[in-house]
Amino acid sequence: MTTVTIIGAGLGGLTLARVLHVHGIPSTVYEAEPSPTARTQGGMLDIHDHTGQPALRAAGLSDAFHGTVLEGRQAMRVLDGDGTVLLDEPDDGTGGRPEVQRGELRRILLDSLPAGTVRWGHKVSGVRALGEGRHEVIFADGATTEASLLVGADGAWSRVRSPLSDAVPEYIGRSYVETYLFDGDTRHPAAAKAVGGGSIFTLAPGKGIQAHREGGGTLHTYVALSEPREWFARVDFTDPAAATARIAREFEGWAPEITALITESDTAPVLRALHALPVEPRWERVAGVTLLGDAAHLSAPNGEGANLAMYDGAELGKAIAAHPDDAEAALTAYEQALFPRSAAAAADGTDLHELLFGDHAPHSLVSMLAGHAQPR
Template identity: 45%
Template sequence: MTISIIGAGPGGLTCARILQKHGIPVTVYDRDPHPHARNQGGTIDLHADDGQLALREAGLLDEFFALARPEGQEMRKLDPAGNLLEHHVPDEGELFRPEIDRGRLRDLLLDSLEPGTVRWGRALDKVDGSRLSFMDGTTVETDLVIGADGAWSRVRPAVSSAVPEYAGITFLEAWFDDVENAHPELSALVGQGSAMAADGDRCLFAQRNGGDHIRVYIVQRLPVDWVGAGDTPELRTRLLDTFSGWAPKMLRMITDNDGPYIDRPLFVLPVPHTWEHSPTVTLLGDAAHLMPPLGVGANLAMLDACELALALAGSVTIGDAVAAYEKTMLPRSVEMARQLENGAEGLLDLD
């Protein structure tokens, strides 16, 4: 069989790794020109009942634990004055959902693949039956296309007319570097994991990353184009006005960031999102079920990838494998999407 995966994220790479473990050839195509062309994002927690299951099947669980940060499971809930309301400190040896930086996870998966598995600089244009057409004018014939290319998937239109919709919530990302030396007050406030505070309309969510970094997400209910063309000083002034009344030590998450803010409006797929079975095209991860970023996205993508790879390894035909995979994946993702529908609004709630 000839299998083509579009997208070298956690889901696509996990699928490729497990397929290769079962002796099945696979090629991954990614639009980035090289593995380190862009920042891969912040930290994610991989759960014992999905993301870690996929890594165990991939033979990479021990390597993951060597890189992960169990102390990142610490969680602090604050009020706008900076008072500690709730505090979860992980037990010694607790490994249910340790944190790992996305870049480290991606490197772990990439290094586990056979040389040449990922073809960089191959931006997909469209899928037509079993033919892949790329932006550079080249085409590839394949037996199966796996769309692991995220929210704005170029594979999805081959099986579904659904498009992501703005959820009404926006995350403005702020980076803090060398936090122990340059931002010691913020470091002490956040701890080794995450800290969040909300007042019903606004939320500050801070996550410690590896390498002495912290990322803060400024969460608000705003129009999708609210940022406009404003520069960082102008945005900072607007944010300070919005968060007036919050304690100065909390406002450091807004005022002391290193570099510009990054606007990340939240988009989701309609619920439920399903499609008619195709024996030559299927989807996994955000391409299949884009949900609010509440700790399930990467985990579900990796679980999808694991189940699809095992189905391909154990079925007589590709069509049988895809049907078996979708029979489990689609109901699970629909149920989870219903549970999380409008879930980003909950980040703003006092409770």
Template identity: 70%
Template sequence: MEPAVTIIGAGLGGLVLARVLHLHGITAAVYEADASPTARAQGGLLDIHDYNGQLALEAAGLLTAFDRIVLQGRQAMRFLTPDGTVVFDKRDDGTGGRPEVQRADLRGLLLDALPAGTVRWGRRVAGVRGLGGGRHEVRFADGGTVETNLLVGADGAWSRVRPLLSDAVPEYAGEAYVETYLYDADTRHRAAARAVGDGSMMAPGDGKGIFAHRERGDTLHAYISLTRPLEWFDAVDFTDPAAASRIAREFDGWAPELTALITDTDSGTTLRPHYGLPLGHRWERVPGVTLVGDAAHLVPPNGEGANLAMLDGAELARAIAARPGDVESALADYERAMFPRTAEVPRDEELMESLFGDNPPEGLLELLAEQPPGPPR
């Protein structure tokens, strides 16, 4: 029997979609390019918000299970100036609405909640085409094909499904992160560990910044932000251990406990350029196909991407379940709600209020006025 919904991509949005459909008795097949769930690293911590990501997990019936994978204490947050002065330090008192989890743990939770065989691993999409009447064919790199009445692109920034709906392509946003990891930080990287604290640390500068968070155990995961053209990064060999020193030179004069997050890397350096689709990206209704997550509304990191992808998945599933036998009305309902929800990047004042409440300290306000922070995850 052909699954009712064909989903391309086993990221968080696609998996939430499949899970909520399953709860409503609707079958789905998820096709994923990775050979297995552990084929590649799944990234670091995610803060899952009570106003979108957690609502999606509630719709998926997984909120209690989610609570068991939360890393306690990681909502702590501090801001430092480039000279290492702490201007804001908030401990995790358990009342915040943005608990932190490892992305791999959250993905594993969703995978375990699906019927065996829902995800078809090692199926890299080579192309898609319309067949008429709302049906589509998906062609895979291994030569296989599937046909479907309802195709959902949950396949991220470089979606193969998006061209069915839109000519938009992601453009470089002018900024990139260089990622590093420091392991056994409390014993081997003590100064950096003290600077980061128990949760997240932000040290913004002019066109640059050093951001980090404490993952499970003694691991520090740092994001070194630089506003530079792509050609500047092209001139750096990130496979060479000397790349760390090259990046650190951009932070000459910064406190050594901060630059240690670059120079003391145990993992080398990994470049993560930021791309985005046009803000407010939307499309005209095309029968039998839609998008969720970054495939639909990719923006540079702003703390909302994973949360919005999961909410997209939950809302699309609920729209499909509410319109049995009327796929087009379901997709129209979903897109009508999704477009405005994802059309704006949070304004600075909204970001400030969500992170710090109504009364951030004077020193923090002065710092942010001079050097706006990088976005939270």
């Protein structure tokens, strides 16, 4: 049986590898990072009952996943800049979008794969078509490998995308500045009280402070600012104190327990410029290669990125298992469902941006949540 070659050991690529393994199909995952612990894996993820959770069921990992859920983290609050609580929704216990640490979820997936499945320290520099559906993968150190079925799970700046599409991510006009407060209840009690047991959205047109409570009392914050890249280029992020002060200045007059999520940060502020691919990602079928996750459909943040990557991986794995002797039939079936799913998620991201940062923020978000619909 043909080994599936997967580029990228993120959640999507690992879910694909696991679902293939469940069906007895071998795969090899090439990852640029030198080891599974080379860097931290981001913060919290809410795993949705219509995307991420079905993917984990297909991978046979539901029990392991539920063992990592942080109870109570589905609680959500919306605040005005002066600290007024506009909406306070407790964790309803339904499990529709339970929160887990991204690193824990990745560990579960890695531990579920046969030893040697992931080849660490393999950064891809390019892909070359060899004909008859085969592709050569070229690594940064000059080494190569040939793939008869190649999957790009290598994120926003995918190298595997080039045989399929010339689309390039574009800046969406908004960036996040990321901060952390550790031991919040003890060291940052006012900020911890404002965040509550789950997450908060403190919003105004064009900007906001979003935070959630992670394990161990950590408060993880994303400060959103709708500014051009040139604006952020004028902020000296090599000087953490100066950068912190400059970002905080955009929220003058806001409640101190909210701005403390910036000013009391225990880490240097980190800039995260946000990019997206075209709203309706699509390409002509190219034999022997496809994409999943952000490589296929990077969109404005909408809470679905990791969920969709896992769902893509599971659906692709099931399609390959359903057509073990016909890779093109598998890839065609997968992509026919992928394209409309991706377009819908991208449109949701655009709608969510307006709810969070449009002219009627934060009341637009409050109105939506009061209707018992969750932001995606």
